[in-house]
Amino acid sequence: MNTSKVLEFFDAQTLVKKPVHVIGCGAIGSNVAEQLTRLGVSVIHLWDYDHVEPKNVTNQMFFDGDIGKAKVDAIENLCKLINPQIKIIKHERGIDNPYILTGYVFLCVDNIELRKKIVEANKLNPNCIAFFDFRMRLTDAQHYFADCSVKEQVENLIGTMNFTHEEAAAATPTSACGVELSVCYTVKNIVCYGIANFVNFCLGNEPKQMIITDMKTMDVTVFPM
Numbered sequence: 251m252n253t254s255k256v257l258e259f260f261d262a263q264t265l266v267k268k269p270v271h272v273i274g275c276g277a278i279g280s281n282v283a284e285q286l287t288r289l290g291v292s293v294i295h296l297w298d299y300d301h302v303e304p305k306n307v308t309n310q311m312f313f314d315g316d317i318g319k320a321k322v323d324a325i326e327n328l329c330k331l332i333n334p335q336i337k338i339i340k341h342e343r344g345i346d347n348p349y350i351l352t353g354y355v356f357l358c359v360d361n362i363e364l365r366k367k368i369v370e371a372n373k374l375n376p377n378c379i380a381f382f383d384f385r386m387r388l389t390d391a392q393h394y395f396a397d398c399s400v401k402e403q404v405e406n407l408i409g410t411m412n413f414t415h416e417e418a419a420a421a422t423p424t425s426a427c428g429v430e431l432s433v434c435y436t437v438k439n440i441v442c443y444g445i446a447n448f449v450n451f452c453l454g455n456e457p458k459q460m461i462i463t464d465m466k467t468m469d470v471t472v473f474p475m
Contacts, residue, residue, distance in 0.1 A: 320340075381396045
């Protein structure tokens with residue numbers, strides 16, 4: 251892949267030496283994988299056990315022809331259409347105990363309890379570099395960052411996860427048929443902030459630890475935590 255458009259700003263081959271994990275390949279994760287690929291990241295681990303459903307096409311990086319495919323297979327195909335040389339390592343059973351990971355971890359799975367287990371399992375792991383966490387409803391979304399070498403940041407991230415999956419689901423807008431509502435611009439907006447945080451971190455700049463956006467009011471709030 252020709253990376254000349256971005257190379258002098260962000261050389262992924264030089265700056266990203268450790269594994270990159272995208273845990274959850276739905277709305278957030280599929281867009282994260284696409285942007286990482288376009289930035290020149292050459293190896294990405296994809297973690298997801300789900301398959302593409304018709305409703306996923308509206309807000310995820312899938313196409314009508316992907317319906318029925320495993321999400322990791324569909325995202326692998328998308329990434330290779332962008333960069334045929336990319337190496338995609340698929341974990342089609344998802345992630346399970348002991349949750350230990352090496353490198354950069356993008357938490358995109360739609361279960362807050364699982365995300366908390368992953369962070370807690372790796373908070374003393376010297377091989378885990380940083381967490382990039384995403385939360386999203388209909389028009390509002392949040393991105394959290396934690397440098398694993400800074401204990402306070404990891405504890406702060408864990409502190410934002412003190413609620414259950416059921417409580418999160420209850421706060422998410424749904425249709426009359428019980429389908430969670432989501433629009434693509436909310437997804438892409440918060441993913442862009444998260445990827446920008448990743449780039450800044452790799453460049454040695456100070457990432458933002460919490461970013462809250464609302465596409466209805468067009469507000470963005472940044473907290474140092």
